[in-house]
Amino acid sequence: MKLIDNWKQAWKLKSVQVGALSAFFYALILFSEQFLSVWEVVPQELKNKIPENVAEWVGMFVGVAMVLARLKKQPELHTGVNQFVAITAGHSNTDPGAVNGNAKEADLVTNFRNAVAFYLRESGLQVKTDGTGTKNDPLSAAVKLIKGSSVAVEFHMNAAASKQANGIETIALPKDKKLAQDLSKAVADAFGSRLRGDNGWIDQSKSARGRLAFVSNGGLIVELGFISNPIELKKFNDKYWIAAKALAKVLIDYEKALK
Ligand SMILES: [Zn+2]
Structure with missing residues (x-):
């Protein structure tokens, strides 16, 4: 419990938010596919806490991530079982x-x-x-x-x-x-x-x-x-x-x- 309380405190600090956001975007670029599955499990409560203008950007990045993920999947479409x-x-x-x-x-x-x-x-x-x-x-x-x-x-x-x-x-x-x-x-x-x-x-x-x-x-x-x-x-x-x-x-x- 104490850990979670501390975490909530930490989240309120601007520096932590900025750090988390940049880590978030970095991860997004690196792991577009994995990001999508992670994004899906982010609780709505947490998503609501993201400022609206940022949320718009996130929405856009989710779109980009979906395109990246699909592009990454493409070569697999041509991979049969005997390749x-x-x-x-x-x-x-x-x-x-x-x-x-x-x-x-x-x-x-x-x-x-x-x-x-x-x-x-x-x-x-x-x-x-x-x-x-x-x-x-x-x-x-x-x-x-x-x-x-x-x-x-x-x-x-x-x-x-x-x-x-x-x-x-x-x-x-x-x-x-x-x-x-x-x-x-x-x-x-x-x-x-x-x-x-x-x-x-x-x-x-x-x-x-x-x-x-x-x-x-x-x-x-x-x-x-x-x-x-x-x-x-x-x-x-x-x-x-x-x-x-x-x-x-x-x-x-x-x-x-x-x-
Ligand atoms: Zn042998």
Whole structure:
């Protein structure tokens, strides 16, 4: 109660009113859309306290705000459900995934994600990622990006007890078999690696990892070789930009075919 009484006292001070009004107009310009919803919940009692000449100005600004808000909404009118490609890196900044010496799976696939996103954006596609730079958001954030995307791809690296284990594979639902095979082939050709599974496709139900949330939600997981295999790790480090470019080309062609 005391707080409210003090606030009422403060409101009567001219300086506070002027301060509040300028903050009000500043906010209006910055957040025209948000302002409208705020203005709607301002109690009529408070609105009545605004001097009439000021109220007229406010009325005018509300009109301007409505126009601004509508203009801001405009691009969304052209945004269908299938307007972006989601490209995400496996694991996260706190979960390194598989590790071989200094090499961490999460870091390598984050670099790969950035390279693929670069080529996709260069071709004019809209791209959403689970972070930029070294940022690698967790799986929950990556899964959220699948909804509304025309295609969603996440990158991982395999690991096995045997240093000889090798090859490229893409885990996907049967509906994405062809795309999965094309993605795997692009990467395998760039690295000079072999394809695993059915010509590079691993059916989610046949994956050793069981049901993967990213794939169950409609995404594809590309395993970019074995981090546990020193030869494949070196190939990755030497040529990942080339592989990323080849993989991006597959996605660009896939998007073109959708139109
Ligand atoms: Zn992984």
